[in-house]
Amino acid sequence: QVQLVESGGGLVQAGGSLRLSCALSGRTADLIGLGWFRQGPGKERTFVAYIDWTTATTYLADSVKGRFTISRNNAMNTVYLQMNSLKPEDTAVYYCARARSTSYSFPANYDSWGQGTQVTVSS
16 A cells, blocks of 8 residues: 655745645555646546656646656655646646556546645636
């Protein structure tokens, strides 16, 4: 089992930045990768970013490319989501999750989720 705990959310003005953290604990030896998803009010949970745990290869949703960056600190078992140039439409609860396959953009391919952290971007 892997436990994931997100932190770093908050209220920020449009154009501002936040860095989210996802701390992992438990069984990480067979980790494939970690993803970030977000869910806005009344919306489906959608893919934001993914990092392969072995190669550190990253993938980003088109809507955040050029603004968001995903990275990891293996020694600290932590994954980060650096969010710059934030827009009101980025407002959502952000979740990190453990992938069980390399089909990284589909929520169904993740089997452990954190509790989420709220990000609110004011205009």
